[in-house]
Amino acid sequence: MATPPIDGMGRSPNILFIFSDDHAYQSIGAYGGLLKDVAHTPHIDKLASEGMLFKKCYVTNALCGPSRATILTGKYGHRNGVTWNRNSNFDGSQQTFPKLMRENGYQTAIIGKWHLKSVPTGFDYFDVMKGQGQYYNPFLQRGDAEGLKDTRTESGYNSDIVGDLTIEWLKNGRDESKPFMLMSQFKATHHGWCPGPEEYDLYKDVHVPEPNNLFDDFSYRGTAIREQTLTLYEDLPYNMMIGDPGELGELNKAQRKAWDAYRAQDVEKFEALGLDWRDPSKKLSRFKYQVLLRNFLAAGAGIDKNVGRIRAFLEENDLADNTIVIYMADHGYFLGEHGFFDKRFMYEESIRTAFIVHWPGVVEKGIINDKDIVSNLDIASTFLDVAGIEIPEQIQGQSMVSILEGTTPENWRKTFLYTYHELANHNVQPHYGVTDGRNKLIYYPAHNEWEFFDLKKDPSEMISQYYIPENETTIMELKRELVRLRNYYHCPPSMTLRNMNKQASWPYQKWTKPL
Numbered sequence: 001m002a003t004p005p006i007d008g009m010g011r012s013p014n015i016l017f018i019f020s021d022d023h024a025y026q027s028i029g030a031y032g033g034l035l036k037d038v039a040h041t042p043h044i045d046k047l048a049s050e051g052m053l054f055k056k057c058y059v060t061n062a063l064c065g066p067s068r069a070t071i072l073t074g075k076y077g078h079r080n081g082v083t084w085n086r087n088s089n090f091d092g093s094q095q096t097f098p099k100l101m102r103e104n105g106y107q108t109a110i111i112g113k114w115h116l117k118s119v120p121t122g123f124d125y126f127d128v129m130k131g132q133g134q135y136y137n138p139f140l141q142r143g144d145a146e147g148l149k150d151t152r153t154e155s156g157y158n159s160d161i162v163g164d165l166t167i168e169w170l171k172n173g174r175d176e177s178k179p180f181m182l183m184s185q186f187k188a189t190h191h192g193w194c195p196g197p198e199e200y201d202l203y204k205d206v207h208v209p210e211p212n213n214l215f216d217d218f219s220y221r222g223t224a225i226r227e228q229t230l231t232l233y234e235d236l237p238y239n240m241m242i243g244d245p246g247e248l249g250e251l252n253k254a255q256r257k258a259w260d261a262y263r264a265q266d267v268e269k270f271e272a273l274g275l276d277w278r279d280p281s282k283k284l285s286r287f288k289y290q291v292l293l294r295n296f297l298a299a300g301a302g303i304d305k306n307v308g309r310i311r312a313f314l315e316e317n318d319l320a321d322n323t324i325v326i327y328m329a330d331h332g333y334f335l336g337e338h339g340f341f342d343k344r345f346m347y348e349e350s351i352r353t354a355f356i357v358h359w360p361g362v363v364e365k366g367i368i369n370d371k372d373i374v375s376n377l378d379i380a381s382t383f384l385d386v387a388g389i390e391i392p393e394q395i396q397g398q399s400m401v402s403i404l405e406g407t408t409p410e411n412w413r414k415t416f417l418y419t420y421h422e423l424a425n426h427n428v429q430p431h432y433g434v435t436d437g438r439n440k441l442i443y444y445p446a447h448n449e450w451e452f453f454d455l456k457k458d459p460s461e462m463i464s465q466y467y468i469p470e471n472e473t474t475i476m477e478l479k480r481e482l483v484r485l486r487n488y489y490h491c492p493p494s495m496t497l498r499n500m501n502k503q504a505s506w507p508y509q510k511w512t513k514p515l
């Protein structure tokens with residue numbers, strides 16, 4: 001077992017992986033776009049201005065559990081066993097990058113949201129929430145490489161607790177003879193989007209701009225987008241928005257008083273509308289959008305505040321210069337685009353995730369990387385490479401180190417395979433597809449339907465251009481690429497494209513003119 005040198009030369013640096021849940025890139029100021037003026041993310045924006053921000057970071061599967069398993073293993077779900085949230089009981093006996101880093105001289109730790117049911121393995125220290133965790137007074141499970149040691153309930157707001165526990169570990173948990181790899185993982189901004197008390201008033205009088213496809217009618221796309229149950233108008237439960245969502249937690253008296261007062265503002269506005277919660281009017285949909293976005297942005301601000309606190313601790317304790325700090329969300333999220341909340345689909349807002357890397361002395365400052373397709377699949381190989389550890393052949397991701405150093409390798413991926421397996425919540429049909437960052441082809445096996453989008457001509461993915469004759473050559477190339485990628489990543493045979501060249505079904509109006 002080799003112990004990597006701590007030479008301050010950039011190799012074997014510490015790694016602080018700050019991770020959040022569903023924190024849509026659209027809601028982070030540094031990503032620009034519609035919400036940039038209402039997003040309250042000064043610390044994440046500062047991290048971006050000091051490092052590299054990736055605009056094309058795609059996830060293998062836009063769900064919490066599968067994304068986490070892919071990060072730990074560097075493998076697609078069909079290779080690590082986690083393809084659904086419901087089967088997210090991670091097999092901790094398999095190889096993971098924390099195990100390899102630990103065996104090679106790193107101290108490894110994870111704090112916050114784990115989600116993967118089984119007891120974490122490969123960590124010198126873990127202190128994680130059970131399941132999805134609660135926004136207030138979460139239940140935590142603590143242990144080490146030997147297993148679970150104790151459980152407890154921590155009082156307070158989730159993101160502030162994750163920030164506190166992260167700083168506490170940096171202060172008193174480290175073995176200073178080793179570099180560390182710490183995963184600090186927030187529960188926010190997962191549903192029900194509960195802000196902390198310090199953020200209750202942040203969006204009190206703010207009107208959030210609406211996306212131009214908030215009232216998408218799903219024309220010129222297939223069956224799957226019509227069958228889903230993730231619209232603001234019909235599918236957002238009353239309690240999640242106006243009352244107590246399932247993940248709120250057990251509040252004490254003072255917390256209850258403050259929470260009820262926070263909710264009361266929206267309850268009053270809703271009652272003043274005089275409408276039933278399920279009323280399909282645009283007026284009510286617009287109200288729901290405002291409430292969702294205010295909650296979401298305020299919960300995001302709570303993460304951001306703690307990113308600032310953690311980074312300040314690094315600065316004050318001479319750790320900043322030799323620590324890579326990463327900010328990443330597990331996947332993207334629809335914030336009213338197509339009328340949706342949630343994720344799952346292969347559309348941009350769902351598969352693109354926030355990913356920012358600050359590596360002092362290596363990554364040039366303020367780079368916006370809009371050309372390289374990177375992925376949560378690449379985290380394991382990148383971290384191993386950073387630590388000078390050989391990347392096992394079974395790992396399916398690539399090391400991003402050259403890209404971070406400023407050079408894209410010749411053999412870097414030009415296309416990306418997306419896979420979605422779960423037919424459960426929100427009734428989104430399993431599908432898979434390929435994107436080259438501009439052209440995207442999606443296949444829905446249950447309906448034998450294809451959708452094709454050219455993001456340059458239609459960035460909001462409102463018109464499937466599959467039936468435009470001019471696109472035939474591009475579509476055939478993407479089909480071949482989809483087959484190649486599925487073979488390359490060893491996708492199971494049950495998912496082969498048997499009917500790929502046959503006429504697919506399409507019971508809807510076809511768009512046939514070039515855009």
Ligand SMILES: [Ca+2]
Nearest residue numbers: 021022064330
């Ligand atoms: Ca998630």
